[in-house]
Amino acid sequence: MDKSLQVWKALLNNTSKEDLSSLVNLLAKIEFVELYTSNICQLHCKHCIMGDIDPKQQPLSLDEWLRVIDQFLNLGVKNFHLAGKEPFLEKNTFEILSYLSKIKSNKDIRYGLITNGLALNSNNINLLEKYDVDYLDFSLDGMKTGHEYLRGKNTFNKTIKAIKLSLNVLGWRKTFVSSAVYKDNINEVLEMIKTSNEFGARQFFIQPMVPYGRAIQLHDKIIDWEEFKALIISCKIALENQFEKGIGIIVYLPYSFAKKAVEESFDPVIETIDRLSNNGSPVISIGKSKMKLRLGLIPSAYWQSVVVTHDGYYTGACEMRSVQNYDEISVGNVRNATVEGLYSESIKSISNLYEILASYEEWAKIHLESV
Numbered sequence: 001m002d003k004s005l006q007v008w009k010a011l012l013n014n015t016s017k018e019d020l021s022s023l024v025n026l027l028a029k030i031e032f033v034e035l036y037t038s039n040i041c042q043l044h045c046k047h048c049i050m051g052d053i054d055p056k057q058q059p060l061s062l063d064e065w066l067r068v069i070d071q072f073l074n075l076g077v078k079n080f081h082l083a084g085k086e087p088f089l090e091k092n093t094f095e096i097l098s099y100l101s102k103i104k105s106n107k108d109i110r111y112g113l114i115t116n117g118l119a120l121n122s123n124n125i126n127l128l129e130k131y132d133v134d135y136l137d138f139s140l141d142g143m144k145t146g147h148e149y150l151r152g153k154n155t156f157n158k159t160i161k162a163i164k165l166s167l168n169v170l171g172w173r174k175t176f177v178s179s180a181v182y183k184d185n186i187n188e189v190l191e192m193i194k195t196s197n198e199f200g201a202r203q204f205f206i207q208p209m210v211p212y213g214r215a216i217q218l219h220d221k222i223i224d225w226e227e228f229k230a231l232i233i234s235c236k237i238a239l240e241n242q243f244e245k246g247i248g249i250i251v252y253l254p255y256s257f258a259k260k261a262v263e264e265s266f267d268p269v270i271e272t273i274d275r276l277s278n279n280g281s282p283v284i285s286i287g288k289s290k291m292k293l294r295l296g297l298i299p300s301a302y303w304q305s306v307v308v309t310h311d312g313y314y315t316g317a318c319e320m321r322s323v324q325n326y327d328e329i330s331v332g333n334v335r336n337a338t339v340e341g342l343y344s345e346s347i348k349s350i351s352n353l354y355e356i357l358a359s360y361e362e363w364a365k366i367h368l369e370s371v
């Protein structure tokens with residue numbers, strides 16, 4: 001059974017703190033590492049999760065990054081995600097991808113990047129092909145109006161151009177389009193999916209905009225569960241008959257939404273939980289298309305996912321990078337400790353995770369429902 005679901009079910013059964021900690025310890029394995037290789041970006045998006053947070057140290061050097069990657073590989077990590085701020089503006093990004101491609105020749109690993117697409121050109125896209133990236137994920141928040149409200153004027157067409165370039169060179173299987181959904185773009189999301197599909201995009205990821213970083217200022221634009229649910233239903237209907245070649249949509253439900261969906265037995269969520277409970281795939285087939293729901297029932301920080309910031313801090317999730325004192329809440333810095341040591345430290349402080357889990361209602365309230 002899916003690990004998060006096991007922990008969630010244990011929580012529902014009022015498992016004691018000790019038993020829950022043992023369970024999390026038993027299941028703990030880093031599945032996903034986000035490397036924040038860059039601290040620069042040409043945009044100033046209104047909802048940027050990293051907002052205006054000051055760096056605490058010099059950026060990691062290339063040698064330091066490669067050492068960190070080796071240490072994660074020794075822990076059995078297979079998934080590396082190069083993220084924020086804008087990875088194409090940092091020259092180390094390509095050196096890191098080159099390094100990962102060499103590892104890939106004899107190890108089963110997967111890696112990709114998320115980008116705003118503005119710096120993508122025929123030279124660097126060819127490098128991505130050469131370094132055999134598994135995916136390139138573009139941030140496109142709706143159509144022109146919804147996208148540019150968040151990301152600034154004249155950004156929409158540039159990102160579309162970059163997506164087309166990626167589709168041409170890397171192909172649709174490696175090209176993803178991701179959207180943060182908020183009040184002003186929720187009615188544009190389906191149109192954006194259809195428009196992108198017309199020029200070849202077939203893989204999409206949607207999630208509600210979250211109130212972290214600069215997006216705290218946008219609290220009146222955050223959507224509620226009813227609005228997001230209506231979008232999921234519209235997408236489902238569209239998948240049934242509107243995409244001849246079939247597309248895939250991954251939908252992320254943060255805790256408060258996932259909880260409500262379970263409480264009201266929202267079909268796709270219940271089906272997903274049933275499938276995961278029976279060790280099945282969470283992918284739901286709809287006509288020729290597919291929908292996959294990612295349920296944020298349990299935070300994955302530290303025991304399943306890790307973030308290394310551009311200046312070396314080891315944290316559990318991107319939300320932690322969105323606060324001014326991210327250095328203080330991190331477990332430590334990869335400059336002063338090994339990844340293995342930091343991992344054990346984070347697992348040792350599992351009581352902290354327990355506190356998060358045990359007071360989950362409160363945690364979710366503070367982080368997801370307070371605005």
Ligand code: SF4
Binds near residue numbers: 041049051
């Ligand atoms: S959201 Fe992404 S593209 Fe926008 S400012 Fe932040 S890092 Fe840059």
